[in-house]
Amino acid sequence: MERASGILFPVFSLPSPYGIGDMGQCAYDFVDFLQAAGQKYWQLLPIGPTSYGDSPYQSFSSFAGNPYFIDLEALFKRGLITAAEKEAAKRPVGDIDYGEMYETRYPLLKKAFLRAKEKGEEHRAFLDEQHMWLHDYALFMACKSYFGGKAWTAWPEDIRLRYHNAMAYYRDILREDVEFHIFLQKEFYDQWFALRDYAAKRGVRIIGDLPIYVPMDSTDVWAAPELFQLDEKGVPKGVAGVPPDYFNADGQLWGNPLYDWDRMRQDGYAWWMRRMGACAKLFDMTRIDHFRGLASYWAVPYGDETARGGAWIEGPGMDFVEALHRNLPDYPIIAEDLGFLTDDVRRLLSASGYPGMKVLQFAFDSREPSDYLPHTYPRSCVCYTGTHDNTTLQAWFNEAKADDAAYAREYLGLSQEEGYCRGMIRGGMGSVADLFVACMQDYLETGAKTRINTPGTVGKNWRYRMQAGDCSAALAQRIAAMVKLYGR
Numbered sequence: 001m002e003r004a005s006g007i008l009f010p011v012f013s014l015p016s017p018y019g020i021g022d023m024g025q026c027a028y029d030f031v032d033f034l035q036a037a038g039q040k041y042w043q044l045l046p047i048g049p050t051s052y053g054d055s056p057y058q059s060f061s062s063f064a065g066n067p068y069f070i071d072l073e074a075l076f077k078r079g080l081i082t083a084a085e086k087e088a089a090k091r092p093v094g095d096i097d098y099g100e101m102y103e104t105r106y107p108l109l110k111k112a113f114l115r116a117k118e119k120g121e122e123h124r125a126f127l128d129e130q131h132m133w134l135h136d137y138a139l140f141m142a143c144k145s146y147f148g149g150k151a152w153t154a155w156p157e158d159i160r161l162r163y164h165n166a167m168a169y170y171r172d173i174l175r176e177d178v179e180f181h182i183f184l185q186k187e188f189y190d191q192w193f194a195l196r197d198y199a200a201k202r203g204v205r206i207i208g209d210l211p212i213y214v215p216m217d218s219t220d221v222w223a224a225p226e227l228f229q230l231d232e233k234g235v236p237k238g239v240a241g242v243p244p245d246y247f248n249a250d251g252q253l254w255g256n257p258l259y260d261w262d263r264m265r266q267d268g269y270a271w272w273m274r275r276m277g278a279c280a281k282l283f284d285m286t287r288i289d290h291f292r293g294l295a296s297y298w299a300v301p302y303g304d305e306t307a308r309g310g311a312w313i314e315g316p317g318m319d320f321v322e323a324l325h326r327n328l329p330d331y332p333i334i335a336e337d338l339g340f341l342t343d344d345v346r347r348l349l350s351a352s353g354y355p356g357m358k359v360l361q362f363a364f365d366s367r368e369p370s371d372y373l374p375h376t377y378p379r380s381c382v383c384y385t386g387t388h389d390n391t392t393l394q395a396w397f398n399e400a401k402a403d404d405a406a407y408a409r410e411y412l413g414l415s416q417e418e419g420y421c422r423g424m425i426r427g428g429m430g431s432v433a434d435l436f437v438a439c440m441q442d443y444l445e446t447g448a449k450t451r452i453n454t455p456g457t458v459g460k461n462w463r464y465r466m467q468a469g470d471c472s473a474a475l476a477q478r479i480a481a482m483v484k485l486y487g488r
Contacts, residue, residue, distance in 0.1 A: 001332065001355060001380070001434040005488040006041025006207065007034060008384070009440040010056070010452065011069050012096060015468040019091040019101055023191040024071035028198060029471065035202040036476035038483035042199065043207040043287070043437055045388055045452075047192075049141075051218075054098045054462045055453075057211040057289070060141065061219045062275050063133040065188030067109060068101055074191060079119075080112035095463040113183045123179075126186045132274055134185060136223040142177035143170055151217040153234060160234070162222070192282065200284075207334070207437075208283030210275070212290040213240050213256035220271075221257055227271055229258040238299040241307035242339055246367040251298070251307030252456060258299055261316045269320055273327045280331045291335035291354075294320055295344040317344070321352045334382055338362075355435070358383045360428050361390050364408040366401060373411070374431040383433035385425060385442045388452040392441045393421045395448035421445045429486045436488060443479060444470055 014021030014030055021027070034042055048059030049066045056066075076086045085108060091097075127134055140152065147155050158166035171178060196206055214220040216236065221228055229237045240256040264272065279286040288294075295317055300310035324333070337349050337356040349356050358381050363372035377383065385393055397405055397420045408414065414423035421442055428436045441450045444466070453461040 002040075003434055003488055004040040005429060005436040005438070005483055006039050006043055007037075007440050007443070008043040008387070008437050009466075010045040010388070010462075011047060011066075012045075012056075012462065013440075013452070013465050015093045015466050015470070017090045017093065018072050019089065019105075020068050020096050021465060022069045022071050023188075023195050024073050026468075027195055031195075031199045031202055031204050033471040033476055034199075034204045036473065037479035038488070039479070040203060040488075041205050041207050041285075041435065041437065044209055044283075046209050046211055047282075050098075050462075051215060053458045054096075056209075056462065058215045059211070059218065060144075060215075061133065061137045062214055063130070063278050064137050064185055064219075065192060067184040067188060068105055069191075070109065070184065070187050071191055072108075075112045075187075078116075080115045081108060085111065093465055093467055096465060098463075109184060110180060112187075113180045116183060117179070121183075123182050123186045126189065127182055130185070130189075133219070133278075134182060137185070137219045138178045138181040139167070139171055139174070140219040140222055141181045142174040145177060146170070146174055152222045153216065160222075196282070205284035206282075208279050208286045210279055210286050210288050212288060212293050213254065213258075216255070216257050224271060227260055227264055229260050236302045238310075239302055240293070241298050241300045241310055243298050243310060243312075244308055245340055248456060251310065253300060253304070253307040258297065258313075261320075265316065265319065269316070269323045272320070273323065276324060276328055276331070280328055285332040285334065287334040287336055288354075289336050290339070291337050291349070291356075292339060292341065292345040295348040296342065312342075314344075317348055318351055321348065338387075353380075355380045355382050357381065357387075358431075358433060359386060359390065360384065360424055361386045361393070361396050364400070364404045364411070366404050366407075374427055374433075377431055377433050379432050379434050381433045382435040382437060383428045383431050384436075385428055385438045387439075389455050390439075391448055391451045391454075392439065392446055393424050394442075394445050395451065397421075398447070419445065426482065429482050429488060440466065443475060 011027065012021045014026040016022045016024055016026045046056040046059060047066055047069065048056065048061055049064050050056055051058050051060050072081060072086050072089055075081045076083065089104065089108060143155060143159060152160060159170055199206055225234055231237055236257045238258050239254065240258055241253045242251050244251040294315045296312045297315050298307065298310045299313045300307050333354045335349055335352065335354040335356050337345060338359065358372045358377055360372065360383065363370050391399065408424065412423050412427040414420050425438050425442060428438065450464045452464055
């Protein structure tokens with residue numbers, strides 16, 4: 001990996017005038033800002049359609065794109081929505097209201113679909129190209145609407161268990177809705193590849209983010225239950241989480257079904273290879289979330305209310321990584337090796353050759369021993385100011401223990417004159433890490449209200465949006481000057 005820097009910022013946080021960040025002009029403007037700031041990478045959060053809790057890490061599909069990100073201006077230019085409909089979709093740039101998005105955006109997109117159908121637009125080539133996942137996904141989403149939004153585990157037995165006659169029946173009676181979801185994915189993919197091509201021409205590469213687990217209520221589990229640890233009734237035998245630590249006495253209970261790694265090993269992890277292959281087409285590099293779960297994973301008995309009763313189970317380890325090397329020999333991957341690290345994780349990371357992550361906020365946290373101090377970094381790593389699960393740097397300095405903040409000031413030579421956020425960024429930018437990534441909020445020096453996610457909570461996460469004009473020319477020049485200073 002070359003010495004470079006990038007910015008972590010989710011698509012949904014872009015300042016589109018349509019209620020949520022999208023692949024419209026706001027995304028192209030952000031790419032221009034990255035180029036002007038000397039940034040070579042734009043790191044994203046997962047871009048799939050979100051389910052309960054609005055988390056991008058809980059998606060209905062590992063392969064589909066989020067329809068909310070479809071640019072309405074592009075639909076208007078093609079005559080698929082009217083000027084009045086486009087104007088009615090505009091909202092002040094503020095926090096995302098997902099409830100309103102669900103109630104208003106899908107009906108508008110349905111109008112666009114029906115007009116495209118009247119125009120005779122065809123999606124056969126796209127359907128053929130993406131047939132490995134798209135048929136199942138479109139039927140899954142159509143059935144979900146038909147059954148009032150219920151999880152597939154609450155559907156009638158015939159379609160829940162995918163009986164052949166039931167699959168044919170629902171494809172027939174829900175034909176238009178199935179076609180609607182195919183249309184949405186075609187629009188998403190076309191717009192995504194146009195945006196990615198624009199970024200590539202400006203020297204900006206895109207880093208995707210791959211959640212290691214999928215939710216129970218997903219096409220992935222419904223279409224291939226044999227790949228997961230489920231009983232004969234389709235109930236999980238155990239679910240994913242992480243054990244208690246310095247930060248959470250109960251651990252974190254994620255609730256995702258666990259993979260049947262023995263079954264996956266039999267066909268060379270074919271489902272995973274398709275999943276990673278899709279990432280390689282969408283992104284220039286991918287971060288695998290919770291990489292440590294490939295070495296060993298925390299399995300919690302199904303029905304437990306906390307993660308305390310879990311146990312470590314051996315994962316697929318190097319056998320899986322070698323399959324990745326065979327199938328995607330030159331594709332760059334970042335291993336998210338945060339959390340409770342054990343020797344098996346360290347050995348796997350070393351043997352994989354993938355760079356791990358170093359988070360500056362963790363470097364000065366006295367609650368646990370730190371290997372995140374910049375003087376300990378190897379070159380082959382990615383240094384972050386924080387992640388989507390951290391508060392902003394500005395808030396960290398306000399909320400951290402006095403001794404921790406004092407340690408950071410002393411270690412990095414911070415001053416009020418320079419600004420603590422700028423000094424912390426300087427510490428990462430000047431480190432030996434091949435890649436340095438800062439959260440956009442840390443360049444903007446914003447407070448706790450702009451935090452993306454607080455783990456273990458629901459209701460107020462994934463909502464932050466940057467204001468139009470925040471990506472100023474002056475800020476780009478200041479970032480570019482630091483890039484030049486530290487050879488990134």
